[in-house]
Amino acid sequence: MIGALPNASALSRRAAHARARLFNTRTNTALSIVAIVVGGALAFLLARFILFEANWGLVAINRKLFFVGSYPPDEAFRIWIAVFITAVLAALSYGLWGGRLRPYAIAVGVTALLILTLGLGTELRIEERQYTEEIQSASGQTTTVSGIERELVFDRGWAPTWLYAVSLGLALPFGAPWLLMAAVFALLVVGAMAGRRLTRWKSNPILLQSIGAAWVLLIPVVVLLQVGVGVDKWESAFLDLLVFAVGGFFSFVIGVFLALGRRSPYRAISVASVTYIEVVRAAPLLVWLLFATFLEDELGPVGEAFSNISLTYRVMVVFAFFGGAYIAEVVRGGLQSIPRGQYEAADAMGLSPVEKYAVIILPQAIRAVVPAIIGRFIALWKDTALLAAVSLVNTLEKAKKVLGSQTDIAEGAFFEIYIVVGLVYWLVSYLLSRLGGAAETRLRVGAR
Amino acid sequence: MKQRLQDIWRHKRSRYMAVNVTVGALGGIVAGYVAYSIAVNFFDFDFLFAPYGSPDRSSIFQALDIEASDPRWLGMLKGAGNTLSVVGFAIVSASLLGLAIGVARLTAHPLMNTLGNLYVQTFRNLPLLLIMFFFAFAVFRSLPQIESRSGVVGVVYVSNRGLALPWLEAASSLWTLWALALAAAVALAWFARRWRLQEELRTGRSTHPNTWGVCVFLFVAAATYLALAAPVRVTLPEVTQSASGFYTYEGGNVLGLGYMSAFISLTLYFSAFIAEIVRGSIQAVPHGQVEAATSLGLSPYQRFTLIVLPQALRIMIPLLNNEYQNTNKDSTLAHAIAYGEIVLISNRIVNNAGNLLQTYIFIFLVFVLTNLIISLVMNSINKSVRIR
Structure with missing residues (x-):
């Protein structure tokens, strides 16, 4: 085991290797066999299910339910506007951020190609048939039963099934407005290129500030767009995203104020902040959600007024205040990492307390904990699954409803439905975690 | 002015x-x-003394099954017991699995590495509730019917009603004595191990302290078992058909779907987080430590257990503390798959009696208390591994 001492540059690379061999010097072969058997079996089962067994047509025909639920088709422009704004902003920021353009363009192009062409030559419809059947009971009597039998007809056209499974096109291609989809993809590419052009003026504070302001304004704009439709029309993945966006935004604001409050020199403020943070963190989110659901008869007039608000808004409030308590702890860590000298320098320059925190302390503190804050956002996104537990129709609840209501065509299709719903949740949190990783390297957190 | x-x-x-x-x-x-x-x-606490109303047998211990005639306060306590009985086992299994996967992610073995990475990325980015639904509604529903007698006949049965396992059953009233004897055996084994360890340090020769500890435990346990005339026995599950044609399990212990789904989901979900904690903490141990251990001629196993793990534990334990408290709190999600844990039981009481604040303050206190216990245990472990 004692080999030649590695030189310093290769040390870190060798370190992982050397540590790894702590266990498997003699058992390397055994490990390989185990890995191949376990991995191979899983891959085989998954592949067999995706390629041959799964009823993807069921997912495809319910695609709209999973994404926007029973959103009125006449009002679809509200969602498209939100999608367009988000796409442009995301692409611009990606370009400005200095993301690599070529792999990005290829990824967007391939996705676009898959999504826009998968529907070609596909036939998907539900056939209804009248049927009569004679049933012989135990006593020898025959009764005639008749009804309507539904069958899902899914002719996949040119594309093999696995293509549906590996792309998001699984749900999107059938009948989604082509031009609009194409426009979104075009905006994604053009926006990123424009963003790259703008890097020339990257030091221009007005540019960066306006992009930042646009992101901050995005959430109220999107929500105001949706308010016109009525809160009870928000369903499925769309509801999850709205609750996440609103809850995340306000939990950040609340979290920053709580973190500052916790370190406040005024004893009453710091005691109140600590009490709030600890009380909220002591109980599970589910308990707070259920509490907000059942509140009507309790807490007198305040409870009554609160329970008159629509449940969706109440849940958003719970998310904001619950997430705020956790983000406060993260931001506190950031505040603690700021050297005393920064405070003293700000004081020496005669800045007022508000200026000191807004201009000197908070930007540095928050910058230091951006990855951890994104981690909290990931947790918050995953927590939106809990809306199902308080009888709001989110993606998870919609899946249950589809399985429960379309028993004729969805017979036993539990795996397909839950895999697709899982993919929706997984994709967003995976992208967020990649964003966190990128932020970590980009902001060189820990290097300072 | x-x-x-x-x-x-x-x-x-x-x-x-x-x-x-x-x-x-x-x-x-x-x-x-x-x-x-x-x-x-x-x-107004009168509502607590009314009968609970509907039986709930989703518990894994017979003592925690809720009868319809149980008063509501007892139902709530049993619900808290159900929460603990899923959280306790899930914490242990998630830690073991997380340790294995965290180490697998550190190995130079590329296949193990990839599998570990896939595992962590999959379960860390999925909502726990979805994993629970997946197991409760997709996986366990598609298991065979009870009458097919799937599993190892006579020992373990798997069906869409749950998992039937062999279990222990009291054969005489002396079983409590034997339980005390087992606790004493653990203490004796601990002392034996420590004594051998001191011998090893004194003489410098290997004295097999761990083997000694295990042997002492087994010896004491077997001796008291025989001395008390076999106070417990094993019952094996059986699939039986009643006169009216219904199939049921008899004997053994049946782990219901709610419990199994909750337990497996909590294990999978939190083992992914624990694996990341394990990986990060082991990576944070300076590499010079491993090199020093290597140059002392320690075996890979000794290097890990004697040098790396004790140092990694110092970083790990505060993070694990946090994760265990999350496991405790997130076990409430099991109420959505009809496992009779505290929130489910309390909600039934709230629906019937309407005393929201009292019941929810009870839930709150249960979580404060259990998290405090987790915190105290982890802090005492933390103290025992600190640098002295």
Whole structure:
């Protein structure tokens, strides 16, 4: 085991290797066999299910339910506007951020190609048939039963099934407005290129500030767009995203104020902040959600007024205040990492307390904990699954409803439905975690 | 007047006083309002003594099964017991699995590495509730029917009703004595191990302390088992058909779908987080430590257990503490798959009796208490591994 001492540059690379061999010097072969058997079996089962067994047509025909639920088709422009704004902003920021353009363009192009062409030559419809059947009971009597039998007809056209499974096109291609989809993809590419052009003026504070302001304004704009439709029309993945966006935004604001409050020199403020943070963190989110659901008869007039608000808004409030308590702890860590000298320098320059925190302390503190804050956002996104537990129709609840209501065509299709719903949740949190990783390297957190 | 206020603001002590009094008064109003609302109906505890109403047999221990005639307070306590019985086992299994996967992610073995990475990325980015639904509604529903007798015949059965396992059953009333004897055996084994370890340090020769400990435990356990004339026995599950044609399990212990789904989901979900903690903490041990251990001629196993793990534990334990508390809190999601844990039981009581605040304050106290216990245990472990 004692080999030649590695030189310093290769040390870190060798370190992982050397540590790894702590266990498997003699058992390397055994490990390989185990890995191949376990991995191979899983891959085989998954592949067999995706390629041959799964009823993807069921997912495809319910695609709209999973994404926007029973959103009125006449009002679809509200969602498209939100999608367009988000796409442009995301692409611009990606370009400005200095993301690599070529792999990005290829990824967007391939996705676009898959999504826009998968529907070609596909036939998907539900056939209804009248049927009569004679049933012989135990006593020898025959009764005639008749009804309507539904069958899902899914002719996949040119594309093999696995293509549906590996792309998001699984749900999107059938009948989604082509031009609009194409426009979104075009905006994604053009926006990123424009963003790259703008890097020339990257030091221009007005540019960066306006992009930042646009992101901050995005959430109220999107929500105001949706308010016109009525809160009870928000369903499925769309509801999850709205609750996440609103809850995340306000939990950040609340979290920053709580973190500052916790370190406040005024004893009453710091005691109140600590009490709030600890009380909220002591109980599970589910308990707070259920509490907000059942509140009507309790807490007198305040409870009554609160329970008159629509449940969706109440849940958003719970998310904001619950997430705020956790983000406060993260931001506190950031505040603690700021050297005393920064405070003293700000004081020496005669800045007022508000200026000191807004201009000197908070930007540095928050910058230091951006990855951890994104981690909290990931947790918050995953927590939106809990809306199902308080009888709001989110993606998870919609899946249950589809399985429960379309028993004729969805017979036993539990795996397909839950895999697709899982993919929706997984994709967003995976992208967020990649964003966190990128932020970590980009902001060189820990290097300072 | 304005001048006066400005003076108060400029003067540091008076400013502190003013802010503290104002905020304190506001906080007092909020606290007072909550306290008043509670007091209005809080001191009505009669509802706790009414019968619970509907039986709930999703527990894994017979003692925790809720009967319809049980008073509500007992139902709530049993619900808390159900929470603990899933959280306790899930914490242990998630830690073991997380340790294995965390180490697998550190190995140079590329296949193990990839599998570990896939595992962590999959389960860390999925909502726990979805994993629970997946197991409860997709996986366990598609298991075979009870009458097919799938599993190892006579020992373990798997069906869409749950998992039937062999279990222990009291054969005589002396089993409590034997349980005490087992606790004593653990203590004796601990002392034996420590004594051998001191011998090893004194003489410098290997004295097999771990083997000694295990042997002492087994010997004491077997001797007391025989001395008390076999106070417990194993019952094996059986699939039986009643006169009316219904199939049921008899004997053994049946782990219901709710429990199994909750347990497996909590294990999978939190093992992914624990794996990341394990990986990060082991990576944080300076590599010079491993090199020093290597140059001392320690075996890979010794290097890991004697040098790396003790140092990694110091970083790991505060993070694990946090993760265990999350496991405890997130076990509440099992109420959505009809496992009779505390929130499910309390919600049934709230639906029937309507005493929301009392029951929810009880839930709150249960979680404060259990998290405190987890915290105390982890802190004491932390103390035992600190640098002395």
